[in-house]
Amino acid sequence: MNNYICVMRRNFLIFFLFIGLSSYTITAQIQHKVDFEKGKICIEINLKEKKISGNVAYTFDVLSAVDSIFLDAKNMDVSSVLLNGKKVKFVNNKSHLIILKKFKKGTHHKITIEYKCNPKQTVYFIGYDNDIPENENREPIIKQIWTQGQGKYTSHWLPSFDDMNEKVEFDVSITFDEKYQVISNGNLVATSKEERKGIMWTFDMEKPMSSYLLAFAIGDYAKNTIMSGSGIPIDLYYYPQDSLRFEPTYRYTKTIFDFIENEIGVPYPWKNYKQVPVKDFLYAGMENTTATIFSDAYVIDSTAFMDKNYVNVNAHELAHQWFGNLVTEVDGNHHWLQEGFATYYALLAEKEIFGADFFYFKLYDTAEQLQAISLNNKGESLINAKASSLTFYEKGAWALVMLKNQIGETAFKKGIKNYLEKYKFRNVTIQNFLSEMAQASGKDLIDFENDWLLGNAFPISQATSYLKNNSESLADFFELEETLKNILDDTFKTRFIEKAYTKSSSIALKKQLLLVYFPFFSEDFIKKELLVNNLKIRQAILLATNKISENSKEEYESLLFDKSYVTIESALYKLWLSFPENQKKYLDSTHDIIGLPDKHLRLLWLTLAIATPNYNSLKTKVYFDELSAYTNKTYSVETRQSAFEYLYQTLGLTDQNLRDLADAAVHHNWQFKSFARNLLEKLLKDPDYKNRFTKIVPMLNEEEQRYIKSKI
Numbered sequence: 218m219n220n221y222i223c224v225m226r227r228n229f230l231i232f233f234l235f236i237g238l239s240s241y242t243i244t245a246q247i248q249h250k251v252d253f254e255k256g257k258i259c260i261e262i263n264l265k266e267k268k269i270s271g272n273v274a275y276t277f278d279v280l281s282a283v284d285s286i287f288l289d290a291k292n293m294d295v296s297s298v299l300l301n302g303k304k305v306k307f308v309n310n311k312s313h314l315i316i317l318k319k320f321k322k323g324t325h326h327k328i329t330i331e332y333k334c335n336p337k338q339t340v341y342f343i344g345y346d347n348d349i350p351e352n353e354n355r356e357p358i359i360k361q362i363w364t365q366g367q368g369k370y371t372s373h374w375l376p377s378f379d380d381m382n383e384k385v386e387f388d389v390s391i392t393f394d395e396k397y398q399v400i401s402n403g404n405l406v407a408t409s410k411e412e413r414k415g416i417m418w419t420f421d422m423e424k425p426m427s428s429y430l431l432a433f434a435i436g437d438y439a440k441n442t443i444m445s446g447s448g449i450p451i452d453l454y455y456y457p458q459d460s461l462r463f464e465p466t467y468r469y470t471k472t473i474f475d476f477i478e479n480e481i482g483v484p485y486p487w488k489n490y491k492q493v494p495v496k497d498f499l500y501a502g503m504e505n506t507t508a509t510i511f512s513d514a515y516v517i518d519s520t521a522f523m524d525k526n527y528v529n530v531n532a533h534e535l536a537h538q539w540f541g542n543l544v545t546e547v548d549g550n551h552h553w554l555q556e557g558f559a560t561y562y563a564l565l566a567e568k569e570i571f572g573a574d575f576f577y578f579k580l581y582d583t584a585e586q587l588q589a590i591s592l593n594n595k596g597e598s599l600i601n602a603k604a605s606s607l608t609f610y611e612k613g614a615w616a617l618v619m620l621k622n623q624i625g626e627t628a629f630k631k632g633i634k635n636y637l638e639k640y641k642f643r644n645v646t647i648q649n650f651l652s653e654m655a656q657a658s659g660k661d662l663i664d665f666e667n668d669w670l671l672g673n674a675f676p677i678s679q680a681t682s683y684l685k686n687n688s689e690s691l692a693d694f695f696e697l698e699e700t701l702k703n704i705l706d707d708t709f710k711t712r713f714i715e716k717a718y719t720k721s722s723s724i725a726l727k728k729q730l731l732l733v734y735f736p737f738f739s740e741d742f743i744k745k746e747l748l749v750n751n752l753k754i755r756q757a758i759l760l761a762t763n764k765i766s767e768n769s770k771e772e773y774e775s776l777l778f779d780k781s782y783v784t785i786e787s788a789l790y791k792l793w794l795s796f797p798e799n800q801k802k803y804l805d806s807t808h809d810i811i812g813l814p815d816k817h818l819r820l821l822w823l824t825l826a827i828a829t830p831n832y833n834s835l836k837t838k839v840y841f842d843e844l845s846a847y848t849n850k851t852y853s854v855e856t857r858q859s860a861f862e863y864l865y866q867t868l869g870l871t872d873q874n875l876r877d878l879a880d881a882a883v884h885h886n887w888q889f890k891s892f893a894r895n896l897l898e899k900l901l902k903d904p905d906y907k908n909r910f911t912k913i914v915p916m917l918n919e920e921e922q923r924y925i926k927s928k929i
Contacts, residue, residue, distance in 0.1 A: 249280060249382075250279065250280050250281040250282075250283045251277055251278070251279055251280065251283060251286050251320070252277060252278045252280055253275050253276070253277040253378065253383055253385050254275075254276050254277060254278065254385065254386065254425075255275065255276045255385060255386045255387075255388070256273055256274070256275045256377075256385045256386070256387045256388070256428075257273065257274045257275075257387075257388045257390075258271070258272075258273045258375060258387060258388065258389045258390065259271045259272055259273070259390040260272075260375075260389075260390070260391055260392070261391075261392045261393075261414065262362060262391070262392075262393055262435075264342070264345055264394075266335065267335060267336075267340075267342050267345075268333055268334065268335045269333070269334050269335075269336065269340065269374050270332070270333040270334075271331075271332070272329055272330060272331045272332070273329070273330050273332075273375060273376055273377075274327060274328070274329040274330075275288075275327070275328050275329075275330075275385070276325065276326070276327045277325070277326055277327075277328070278323075278324070278325050278326075279320040279321060279322055279323065279324045279325075279326070280322065281322050282319070282320065282321055282322045283319075283320050284318075284319045284320075285315055285316055285317050285318060285319075286315075286316045286318075286320065286328075287313045287314060287315045287316065288313065288314045288330075288372075288376040288377060288378065289312070289313060289314075289369070289372035289376070289377060289378060289379040290309065290311075290312070290313060290314040290332070290372055290376040290377075291311070291312060291334075291336075291372050291373045292311050292334060292335075292336075292337070292373070293309065293311070293314070293332045293333070293334045293376065294309075294332060294333045294334065295307065295309045295314055295330060295331070295332045295376075296331045296332065296333070297329075297330070297331040298314070298316065298328065298329070298330050298331075299328065299329040300316065300318060300326060300327075300328050301326055301327055301328075302327075302329075305317070305318055305328075306318070314330065314376050316328065330376050332376060334373070334374060336373040336374045337373070338370060338373055338885070339364055339365060339366050339370040339371065339373035339374055340362065340363075340364050340373065340374045341361075341362065341363055341364070341365070341497075341885050342361075342362050343359060343360065343361040343362070343363070343495070343496050343497060344358045344359050344360035344361060344496070345360055347850060347851060357458065358851055359436070359437075359456070359496045360436065360437065361434065361435060361436035361495055361496060362433075362434070362435040362436070363432075363433070363434040363435070363436075363493075363495045363498075363510055364431075364432045364433055364434070364505075364510075365432075365498070365499050365500075365503055365510070366428070366429045366430075366431060366432060366505075367429055367500075367503055368429055369381075369429055370429065371428045371429055371431050372428075375428070375431065377428040377431070378427075378428045379428075379429075381427040381429060381545050381546065381547070381548070381644065382427075382545075382547060382644045383427070383428070384425035384426055384427055384545070384642060384643070384644075385425050385426070385428060386422050386423065386424060386425045386426075387402060387403075387422050387426065387428070387431055388403070388419070388420065388421050388422060389401045389402065389403070389419070389420045389422075389431070389433065390417055390418065390419045390420070391417070391418050391433055391435075392411050392414050392415055392416065392417045392418075393415050393416065393418070393435055394415045394416075395410070395415045395416040396437070397435050397436055397437055397438075398435070398436060398437070398438040398440070398454070399416070399418040399433065399434075399435050400433065400434045400435070400438075400452075400454065400491055400493050400508055401418070401420040401432065401433040401434075401508060402420060402422050402426070402430070402431060402432060402505060402506050402507050402508050403420040403421050403422035403423070403487075403488070403489075403506075403507055404420060404421050404422075404423075404488050404489055405418060405419070405420055406419050406420065406421045407419040422506070422507075423488060424486065424487065424642055425642050426506045426542060426545075426642075427545050430504070430505050430506040430541075430542055431505070431506075432503070432505035432508055432510060433508075434493045434495060434508070434510055436456075436493075436495070437456065437457065438454040438455065438456065438457075438493070439454070439455055439456070439457045439460070440452050440453060440454045440455070441453050441455075441463065443470065443471055444471075445471060445474045445475055445478065445485070445490075446471075446474075446475040446478075447475070447478060447484060447485065449474070449485050449487075449488075449489060449490060450489045450490070451470065451471070451474060451489070451490045451491070451492070452489065452490070452491040452492070453467045453470065453491075453492055454491065454492065454493045454494065455494065455516065456494070456513075456516070459516055461518065462516050462517060462518050464519075465517050465518055465519045465521070465522045465526070466494075466515060466516050466517055466527055467492070467527070467531075468522065468526070468527075468528070469528055469531075469570050470492075470531060472566075472569070472570060473528070473531055473532045473535060473566045473570075474490070474535060476565070476566050476569045477532060477535055477536055477562050477565075477566055480562065480565055480566075480630075481536075481539055481562070481633060481634075481637070482630050482633060482634045483539065483543075483633075483634055483637045483638060485538065485539075486538065486539065486542075486543045486641065487506065487507045487538065487542075488507070489507055490507055490508075490509075490535070490538070491507060491508045491509065492509045492511065492531070492534075493508065493509070493510050493511070494510075494511055494512065494513035494515065494516050495510055495511070495512070495513060496513050496853060497512075497853060497854050497884075497885070497886050497889075498510065498511065498512040498513070498886075499885070499886055499887065499888075500512070501515070501530045501533075502530045502531075502533065502534040503534070504533075504534040504535075504537030504538065504541055504542060504559070506538070506542045507538070509534040509535070511527070511530055511531075511534065513814065513853070514813075514814050514815060514853065514855055515527040515530060515814075516814060517813070517814065519780075520780050520781065520782060521782055521812075521813050521814075523752055523753070523756075523780070523781050523783075524781055524782050524783040524784075524813060525813055528566070528567060528570060528571075529563050529567060530563075532562065532563035532566035532567065533559045533560060533562075533563040534559070536558065536559040536561075536562035536563060537555065537559045539558075539637060540554065540555055540558035540559055540562075541554075541555040541558075541559065543637060543641050543642065544636070544637060544640045544641060544642075544643065544644070544645045545643075545644050545645070546644065546645065546646075547644045547645065547646050548602065549602030549603075550600050550601075550602045550647075551600075551645065551646050551647050552602065552604075552609050553599040553600070553609060553613045553616070553647065553670070554645055554646075554647060554650060556606070556609040556610050556613055557599065557609060557610065557612070557613020557614055557616060557617060558613070558617065559610075560610040560611065560613060560614040561613070561614040561617040561618065564576060564579065564580070564614055564618075567579070573688070574688070574690055574723050574724070574725035574726070575725060577684055577687060577688035577690070577691055577725075578688075578690070578691070578725040578726075578729065580614075580615065580618065580680075580684065581684055581691055583607075583611040583612075583614070583615065584615065584675070584677065584680045584681070584684070586607060586611065587607065587608075587611060587612050587615070587675035587677075588675050588677045590607070590675075591673070591674045591675045591677070596608075596672075596673040596674045596675055597612075597673055598670065598671055598672065598673050599612060599613055599616060599647075599669065599670045599671075600647065600670060600671060612669075612675060615669070615675075615680060616665075616669040616670060618683070619665070619669055619676075619679060619680075619683065620654065620662075620665055620669070622683055623660070623662075623665055624654065624657075624658035624660055624662075625658070628654075628657045628658035628659075628660075629654070629657075629658075631657040632653045632654035632656070632657030632658065635653045635656070635657055636649070636650055636653040636654070639653065647670065651666060681695065689723075690721065690723040690725060690726040691726075693717060693720075693721060693726060694726055694729060694730070697713065697714070697717045697730075700713060701713060701714075707737065710734075710737050711737045711738065711739060714730060714734045714737050714738065715738060715739070715742055717730065718730050718731075718738075724751065724753055724754065727754055727757075728753060728754065728757040731754070731757040731758055731761050732757055732760070732761050735758075735761035735762070740766065740768060740769060743758055743769065744768075744769050744772050746758060747769075747772040747773070747775070747776075748772065752779055752780060752781055752784070755776060755779060755784065756776075756779070756781055756783065756784045756787075759773070759776055759784055759787050759788055759791070760787060762791060764791075764794075764795055765791055765792060765795040765796075766795075767796075770792075770795075770796065773788060773791070773792060774788075774792060774803075776788035777789065777792070777803065777806055777807060778806075782810070782812040782813050782818050783813075785807060785810060785812070785818060786812060786817060786818040786821055789803055789804075789807050789818075789821065789822065789825070790821060790825070793825055793829075800825070800829045800832065801829065801832055804822065804825060804826055804829060804832060807822055808822070810822070814853065814855070814856075815853065815855035815856050815859060816847065816852075816856045816859070817855075817856075817859050820844060820847060820856070820859050820860055820863050821863075823840050823841075823843055823844040823863075824844065824863045824867055824868075826840045827840050827841055827844070827867075827868065828867065841868065844860060844863065844864065844868075845860075845864065845871055845873065845874055847859075847860035848860045848861055848864070848870075848873075848874050848877040848878070848881075849873075849877055850877065850880055850881075854881075854884065854886045854888075854889035857877070857881060857889070858889055858892050858893075861874070861877075861878065861881070861892075861893070861896060865896060865899075865900075870900070870906075872909060872912075872913055875900075875906070875909060875910060875913055876913055876916060876917065878893055878896065878897055878900075879897075879910075879913070879917050879921040879924070879925050880921060881893035882894050882897055882921070882924055882925075883920045883921055883924055897925075897928065898928070901928055901929065907929060910925055910929060911929055914926065914929075
């Protein structure tokens with residue numbers, strides 16, 4: 218008994234010694250006592266087990282004497298650590314890999330780590346667990362592997378650095394099945410056949426970056442390469458079956474690249490650029506250094522371009538190659554330096570492509586949103602690390618618009634150039650940026666900082682004044698708003714509104730007037746405008762319409778043939794509701810249209826076809842089976858979510874739909890998962906659905922079973 222107590226005491230002492238050592242080590246490295254310079258990664262991917270194995274070799278300099286170093290390594294099995302070619306003691310606590318060795322100041326070392334991991338996040342295997350035979354699906358099963366490490370998550374697949382302040386020049390080698398394309402950061406410098414393993418793809422980065430920007434994507438891709446005006450090769454990837462969607466998806470890419478590079482005034486800082494669409498991505502896009510990954514929901518045809526295009530995301534992620542990748546925030550308190558800047562330059566690119574009215578009305582829309590949250594006392598400072606995307610992106614862009622307006626375009630561009638050149642490949646604070654802008658302009662920026670960066674409320678009066686002074690169309694809109702406040706008679710309001718509409722040549726202003734003041738327009742005026750061959754005006758009228766009258770029926774029916782899926786979808790639904798006697802005609806005329814990549818138009822059509830009395834009754838079950846099938850994981854999260862909503866609101870969910878919902882409730886896409894869990898909670902309030910869920914539990918996988926059992 219006494220021996221047991223002694224052993225336990227000794228073990229506790231060792232344990233607490235280790236905890237203390239770990240804390241000291243982590244603190245030591247955060248204090249920048251070690252500088253990692255280069256990282257050479259060589260990995261293989263085991264599809265069957267969804268595992269990554271391989272090694273990474275880092276070289277580093279010791280800036281101050283330290284008794285250990287660490288790397289972030291989440292849930293990794295580390296089999297070997299070599300320091301300068303010799304084995305060294307290490308501790309792997311499944312969060313950090315700690316190297317137990319005293320290092321002298323001024324020394325240079327190489328550390329090589331052999332490891333395996335089964336990442337539960339950051340690396341996503343798409344389509345490899347789909348158990349539905351491909352010939353039973355309307356479209357091919359997409360099989361991909363891709364990463365999303367934004368913030369501090371690369372350490373789930375690579376011993377690396379969650380701290381953005383550690384910048385490393387990474388070279389990556391990935392071995393995978395030769396049937397697939399492998400894309401990663403930097404230049405592809407070699408491909409080599411590895412016996413029984415596939416192809417090794419080797420990429421070289423010549424400059425350092427934070428490890429959260431390290432990425433790879435693997436899939437069945439074709440690509441086209443274009444050249445920027447400055448000679449940078451831009452590789453544009455697409456699915457082979459989407460060759461006809463290539464042009465509308467990547468429309469204006471060269472224009473965007475050349476404009477942003479010239480507008481910033483600093484040459485693109487890397488050797489090449491790549492863009493890769495992936496299925497079920499977590500966000501619209503991610504600006505991995507030289508290799509943007511984006512949602513394939515933006516892979517569109519020409520008809521969809523007006524409704525949903527990639528232009529803004531394309532420009533936003535490109536701008537990050539300077540703001541975020543070349544210069545990187547010190548921490549989240551300085552996140553404006555990345556998202557606000559990328560949003561600002563994307564707006565400028567859209568202004569270049571779509572015109573000044575587009576730019577100013579978009580600023581007006583975001584100002585309205587920001588003012589609304591300010592009035593609800595939910596406004597946020599741009600130095601708040603926990604601020605919303607609306608704050609970081611839109612208020613951040615507004616801050617730059619107003620800074621440029623205050624100091625002038627020449628000083629603004631000079632300050633941006635000085636800032637990027639001074640801090641390239643380094644980490645920055647807001648004060649670093651403001652110092653460069655103050656020096657370039659010779660102006661005191663205290664008021665700007667207080668109003669736009671530190672204050673929680675959105676400075677709506679400054680924003681409105683800017684819009685009035687720079688946009689004739691918005692000045693007219695604001696003037697009309699003021700005039701209408703003093704007019705009580707609706708007939709007089711109609712005269713003023715229609716006069717302002719007719720007088721203007723701005724499509725953006727006309728759309729705004731339609732959306733805001735639609736009830737005041739006369740029916741004859743609207744009918745006349747529907748005859749105007751402008752898709753945006755016609756769409757705005759339709760979206761503002763609640764019910765279609767018999768007198769305007771023919772004009773609204775023409776909208777079913779516009780080159781816009783959003784217009785067709787809205788027209789189909791509103792006409793179907795307004796004229797039951799013509800429902801069959803409307804369904805027949807839109808029978809073969811799928812719509813946007815989310816298939817929302819097709820899903821609506823199927824729902825209406827089932828709900829329409831005596832419409833092709835022999836095919837009612839066929840229509841229901843198709844609608845029901847869209848909840849399956851073969852389809853995108855956008856399609857699945859819409860299908861679940863239609864079924865829940867109208868026809869009900871089958872047992873297979875419930876199984877699909879269980880899969881959705883543990884999906885990697887957090888927005889889709891949240892939707893699925895909320896729907897599941899609603900269904901479980903119904904005793905019948907609860908009983909059916911209980912019966913299907915044995916058919917679910919382990920993770921799905923665990924979640925459903927916790928809710929039943």
